[in-house]
Amino acid sequence: MLNFTTNIKTQKSKLKLLSGTWILLLFLLILIGCSGSKPGSIGQFIDCPDKPNCISSKSMISAHMLSPLEYKGTKLEAKETLLKVLESMPRTRISTNTENFLHIEFTSKIFRFVDDVEFYFDKPEMIHFRSASRVGHSDMGINRDRMGEISRLFFEATKNNK
DSSP states (O other), rough: OHHHHHHHHHHHHHHHHHHHHHHHHHHHHHGGOOOOOOTTTTTTTOOSSSSSSEEEEEEEGGGGGGOOEEESSSHHHHHHHHHHHHHHSTTTEEEEEEEEEEEEEEETTTTTOOEEEEEOOOOOOOEEEEEEESSSSSSSTHHHHHHHHHHHHHHHHHTTTT
């Protein structure tokens, strides 16, 4: 009788371990999908959606608005400075780099969410940008904070280059 009870307890603990493993695997599969796919609108400077996870220098809505980056000198010098700033930031990947456009992917540390940041060099001495989360409704102000930090670092770098 003791052996039978021990076997039942062993089987129950194995089932708990197995079900916990399946739950963990399911959770990990859900997280893998958090990165989302690259939007087809990259490079088109679309308006921010009606969600608090986007910031843009061209937005007329205060919740989405932040001033563009301003610089003196050439577009090439400004772009090189901006790239140095971006490359100094963690979990950053340069996806597209053309004469008048940069697309940068920022990945969050824990959940691996991807934010798309676009920079447009289409006006003299001004860089417009759009930063948005690929998935979800809110980003807890991450895009606004990141663009504020990029603006601050860019301003300091251009001020020091004079």
